[in-house]
Amino acid sequence: MKESKLRENIRKLLFEDNWVANATDDKSAGKFAIDADEPMPTPIAPNPQMATQVSTDAPPVQDEDYKPVSAIDLAKAMYELFKDCPEDQLEFVYNNAHKLRGAAEDRASHFKTADPQIDDSIPLAKPVRKSTSRPKKV
Helix, strand or coil: CCHHHHHHHHHHHHHCCCCCCCCCHHHCCCCCCCCCCCCCCCCCCCCCCCCCCCCCCCCCCCCCCCCCCCHHHHHHHHHHHHCCCCHHHHHHHHHHHHHHHHHHHHHHHCCCCCCCCCCCCCCCCCCCCCCCCCCCCC
């Protein structure tokens, strides 16, 4: 094969000057032909997405000893509890779920610490003293 023929073939492949004679606007490469009477709204904002799984084991919510150990387990348990909630009570359940989450966040931010219990009944052979040496610089 001659060098000129080889270069011509490479140029056709690189610059895609091959085309189909019977192609329509909606099938042509590099063109975004939209057949719509009204313009598309801009800017287009994405909807928030949620991860889902095709199948998973249902948590044993009927068992009184069952306690969810993570937020994901809690969400699965809540789904299992409320999947057959009456339609006319959905708003009530949803509003109370928001209140319950707010109460849980308040409880989490105001946690109590236990006072340490120190046993001073047995005297130490060498009392612990504050260090007077300075730490070494790194």
